[in-house]
Every structure is written in structure tokens, then in C-alpha cells.
Amino acid sequence: MSSQLKDNQELHELTMFRALLKCVCRNSAAIIYYLALIVFGLLVLNARNLNYFLDKGSTCKFFNAEAKLERDYVENIFQQAQVNSIHDVTLVTQLTISRVGRLEQVLDKWKGPVSAAFHVDESPNDVIQAICDNKVLSNRNNLYIHLMRKTGRLYPINQLRNLALKCVSTGFSFLSDVDFIPHQNLYNESKQIVSKNIEGSKKRAYVVAAFGVQEAKGTNKAKAVEFPESKEKLLKLWDSKMIEPVHFAKFIHGHYQTNYTRWRNATEIYPIQWYTHYEPYVIVKTTETPAYDGTFIERYFDKVSHIFHLHKAGFDFWGIPNVYIVHMPHSSSKKNMSRYLRCATLAYEEFVAKLDPIRLKKKQ
Template structure:
């Protein structure tokens, strides 16, 4: 396993900017408007990390450590030093899968913004830091959610400030050696510079504006490359102003007149870019080709799927195994796709296979759509389905014989529940592809035989077992009736659910966390997961053009921030009573939160 090559060290001196704003629960919300340029108090909770992990969340995959305590010899006063560390042994030479890492905190702004007749809300995010060895960008970011839940434009970068250090202008003060115990090296540095930490401290600031009142904003701090950064203090303030400042950027200016160690960097951004009236709406052509059969709205289940024209043959293979209704969205990137689709639909064999299928077209947006909008397409397919129960699946999976009838019997025996997700176990089979479809097992008994011969296995068993582990394949092998599966992180089963269930989060595009987030929501909303004993689906091999390994660092960072923003918004909508820095982790546990509730404490 790779470990991220970044160390966060958090410390504090004195009581500078130490006030926090964590209001107690109120019967009525009182909104402070901050007119005439009046500035709010610091709205970040535990802004100087004096309370260790409290309120801050880990923006990455790896374990954090917290270092604290120390005595200032000059004044003999307690001088708390707070340090978060992410490293492992030989981390200097590691090549991590996810090179960035950091922290984030959602901040409730309901009491600090309201509808105003004119002007803007100005948000200012300040980060004080000492750059010990970072030679790449230090990024600070704000992502906002308005009170009408207008989403941010997925492609904007105006809300990110990257302070460059690649050329050494960030003034690295340490050069850790291979094999050196980093905690010891940093402790030595802090002790050596007790009297002059303030003149070594740089500041990065990001200013953004909003015409609309905001529900909350999430503040991020993260570098992208190996290095050590000490972060002493953070601040988020809001005020109402009549005019915006002109956008500008200044980086690594000298902060203090008599010492050039500390730098001052500031980005004055513009308004948060939202998907408002300027956002291009997607063109959808429903029922481009309609099914020629009729089904029972209550007892039948509709397979909902999405694809582009290049995977049409896989759709046909799925249709051969499924005798129920299907609602399929085809993603159209250019006019040639429609011509190719029409040619395929004219084929008699295809026409026969598609007699159960409603085909809808969703056209690519002309501007800024680089990733396949997988969850939006899923939601379109669900919206245009005709039955009460839906089975969302990818067309790279083919389902077991008689699955429609199997599902019918279990829906009837459970009295058609609306809060149950019926899991269809997923497998991979050696050699199963479009060129070799005859090896598909005809029933569970044949599949179990292949499993025992190690010719088949749970999907992603080798690369990411957690994705389907809760399904418990060993239990499924023995099962003669449904059994309950217990949710755990990263689970992404396929299955059947009532169409009224929460929809897929459309901020997810491309590959990563698109299904994980949906199952997480169902779990938090107290859905029960029942595994169907005779059901299965098998993945058809194909080129992994969208694999995680082919993603850029920017792609991966976007997926992670989308995941965090998604469950933050989910928490806000469904558990508003817990939307505060203390309680929020209990509802919206993110990756490794449960491991990092107590970052390991060390004495400096």
C-alpha cells in the first residue's frame, strides 16, 4: 500500500485569532447580516488545531498523527505546538497513488447570510503556515452551497488558490534526509525557532463573492506533492459589501519588512460560479425507440442502464438474458452517434432483442463536459422507467437466467417494500467477453462450481475487495432464502429498489464513488439490504479505459472533493440537527474518519 508523502504540522502561539464561532442550538435562527462592511468573527471551529482533530476532517486516504505540547523557555509559559503528520518510514521516496492530502471543514453560514436587495457576500479564507520542505503547490479552496441549493459549476477553478513553490520561492526551511525520523526533525526545528516562529510564518488568502445567501461553505487546505508544511492558524470571515474588488493574484511577496523568510500570497476571486441560468441544459430525447411489450407496473422490475453507442453490442447481450422491461439512456457525443445508432436499430436481430427496451437519448453538452455524466444518465433512465421497482446496472454486466421472475417472487413475499434494497451479487469470470459469451453459467449451481475451481470470483476481489465484501459470497453459496447484508464503507452492490428511493448524486461523472455514494445514502436512510439467493450478474471483460489508474491527479482530487461535498450536502438536507462541527462526523462518516477521530498524540 502506498502512503502519501505529505506531512502536516499544526502548531499555535499565544491566543492570536483563537476565537471560534460554534453557536449552541437555537429555537429560532437569528441571521447576522454584517452590513456596511462589518466583519464576522472567525467562523472556523478549532481554527488553530488546539483541540486536535475536532471539527477538521481528513482530505485524503491516509492516517494522521497529531503532535502537541512544549514549553517556551523565554517566558516559561505553556506554548502548545500542534502537528498533524502523515508518513511511513521511507516516505520520502514513496510514489503514492494519491499525491495530495489535507484537511477540510464545512462551515454553517445560515446564521451569517440572508437575502439582500443589493451587494455581495465576501468570504475570506486565511491560512498561516511555515513551509518546511514543500516544493510544490499549497492549495486552499472554498466550495459553497447556496440556500436554493444551486450547484457549483464542476469545471471552475476560480475558487482554488494554488500558491506555487516549485521554484523554491516558497522558501523551504528544512531538507529532510532519507530515513530521518520526521517528527524528531520537526520537533528540533520548532525548539530551535521558538523565538522567531512569527517571522517565519507565511500567509495565503483566498477571497470569493456570492450574490446569493449561502447554506454553508467547505474550506480545504492541501498540497499536491511530497513535503512538510506547518499550519499555525486558519480563519474564515464573511461580510456584506456593496462592491466586489477586482480579481487579482499576488504570490510569495515579502510579508515582513525586516525579514524575507515569510511570504504573503493573496487571490481575489470573483463570484462562486454556479449552474444557474448560464448553465447549458442537457438535451434529452425520451422514448427515441419504444418497447413493443407491456408490463405490470407493480410486479415487474425495470432494468435501468446507460451507455454510449460503442457499447451497444453489450446491451444486446444483456437483453438476451433479461425478459423484463428496460429503460436505457444512450449518450450522444456527436451526430455520427445517431447515424450509427439508427443503423444498429435497423438490424432485425437487434430489433428482436430490443422488444422490451425503451431507448432514450441524452446529448453531450457543448461546453465543458469532459467526463461521462454517469449518474445523471442513470437518473434519466430511472425517471423514464415505467414500473415501481428498478434495477440499475451497467451494460458490462449480464444477469442470470430467470432473474425477473426471481425478483417478482421476492417482492411479493416481502409485500413490495419501499425501504429495502435487494442485492444481486456480482462476479467476474475468467475469459468471459463479447468474443466468448457461451461460458456464461446457466444457473447458480454451475456458477458455484466455477467459484470452487477459482475460475470465477466476487467482482473486484483482487483489486478492491471492500467494494462487494458485505454481500458475503460464501454465505450466498449456501443460501436458500434471502439474508441481510450489513453495510460497510465503499460497498457498491447492484440491486433492486423502489423508484422513490433517493436518486444518484449527479455531481459524480466519469469513474469513482458514483455508486458508493448512493449506497451510503440508502444506508444512512435506514434501508435494509437483502441478498437474493439465486440471483447473480457477471461482468464482461473490456478495456479499462476509465480505470482509476488512468486518472490524472486533478481528476482524482475532483472525485474526492465531490465525495466529501456530496455527503456534506446529504447531511445538511437529511440531518440538519447534526450539521455542526462536533456532531457531523457521527452522521456523515467519510473515508477514514472513524480511524482519525483521535489523531495520534505525540509530545514535542
């Protein structure tokens, strides 16, 4: 090979190497640039939760301290005569005065006894007067209202549930939330079902299928839907994707075990297998039902922990056909409670350890 040809080849290789090096450098700069953008974006997205990561200890101390606060309460403020039938079912719920309108809707569908615990931060006298002025509430002689005075900053949801539950005098309790409107036949249907289990030796929790109105695509607002008065209408709304099994899009584990596919065509009660994080709304024998754990305040694991307790206490779960409850749209709370998720998770792990130490040991 001539020296000139060799020089030309070396020059060509050097040129190619420089071009390759320039390309690599340019791409590396681009990669670094985009990585920096991603990191910056993540920091911006998590800025509001920065305190959660930097100060988890004090956050959970506050969470635990709130759960331990002593709260004053008054039972059955109007001293309504109690319904003591072992064959009857009381709807148990909790709310604030801002949800009175939703309680009216519940009362319109559920004609049986209702035990409702109010969380009040106004003067109790003002709340009592507001209830007295409400014709729907004041005209019911089987509505038992209890007041718990606001103490601290967080909503003591399970303590309110316990207040409402301890005041039940009927044989069975339907553990519900005020934003869920019941089917008009649920009360009569539930009485017929539980009457067959009054003398039964097995503990049973009857699961009421729960649905929710879907959000409009691209928004955080629920679609405009009227309450479905029949199962046929509900199924049509379900098929048209106007409603769906509650929380399926956000937390499918909560109600997945209800087996909605089977519920669609069910004509008799059917067995349901409990699984982790299951949190259905259930009808249970009042005297056999354990209290809710007051450690869980606001949201996260409040119902999950109670259903787990029922499971460990030996309850079998059974689905009820034909009737249901629907979570209707309402204005959402603006409080950001995500900072307490870790605190509630730790509390739940401790709760599980008390009831099922073997299960926790296997997990570890």
C-alpha cells in the same frame, strides 16, 4: 607497559578506527545511492500524475464544471408503450454506442423491460439508424432507449442513470451496469421476490450477487471464461479461481458486505448490513428510490454515494440466493481518471455532510 607495546596498541587501534571509518563511509555512500534511486523511481512513476499534485485546484474546478454542464436528452426515442405493472421489474442501465454488443447479451438473458440511456457524441440520427438496423434491439417491444448528447469531455454516468431511472414505469427497478450479464432466471426470480414486498412498510434493496472474471496471472487480461448458466457452474469456476466476487482484488469494500460465503449456500433471502463504501447492484421500489447525485461523473463514488443515500433513506439490504450477475471481459477505456480521485473524494465528503452531518462531525 613498555612504550613500544603501547605504541603498537595505539597503532592497531588507529588502523581499526580507519577501517571502521572507511566501512561506514562506504556504506553511507551506498545508502545514499539507493535512497536516490528510490526517490528517482518514485518521481518517474508519478510523472504522469504530476499535474494532479501540482494543480489540484484547476483539476477539481474542471471536474466540478463538467458535472454542472447542461446536457440535452430525448426520452424513449421510439415511443414504446410503457409497462405499468407494479409487480414488474425494469433493468436500468447506461452505455455508449460502442457497448451495443454487450446490451444484446443482457437482453438475451433478461426478458423483462429495459431502460437504457445512451451517451452519444455522434449525430443522433446516425445512432438511431444504427439501433434500427440492429435486429436484437429493434425487435424488443419492452426496450426503452433514451439519448443524451455528449457535452464536455467526461462521461456523466450518474446523469445517464437518472435519465434511465426517471423513465421507468414499473413498480421496481434493477439498477445495473451494461457490462454485467444477468443469470437467465434473475428476471423471474426478482418478480417473485418483490411481489412479497409491494405492500410492505419497510424499504428494501435486494442485492444481486456480482462476480467478475479473474485476470490471468502477470497480465491485465481476463481469463477466457464462458458465462456460467447455473449456480453450480459458477461455484465451480469460483473454486477453480476463474471468477471471483467482483472487484475483490481491487476494491474489496465495494461488495464485501454481500457476504458471499453465506450466499454460496443460501436458499432464502438473507439480511445484509450496510457499511462504508458498499456499492452493490440492487433491486428497489421505483417510487421510493432517490436520484443519483449528478456531481459524480466518470468513476469514483458514483454508486457508493447512491447506496449510502439508500441507507440514509431507511432502506434495508437483503441478499438474493441462486441468481447473480457476472462482469464479462471487455476492452478497457484508455482514459486515466486517477487525477480526479481527489475531486470525487471531496465531492463525496460534501455529499455525506449533507445527508449525515453528525457522522461527519464524529469523523473530524
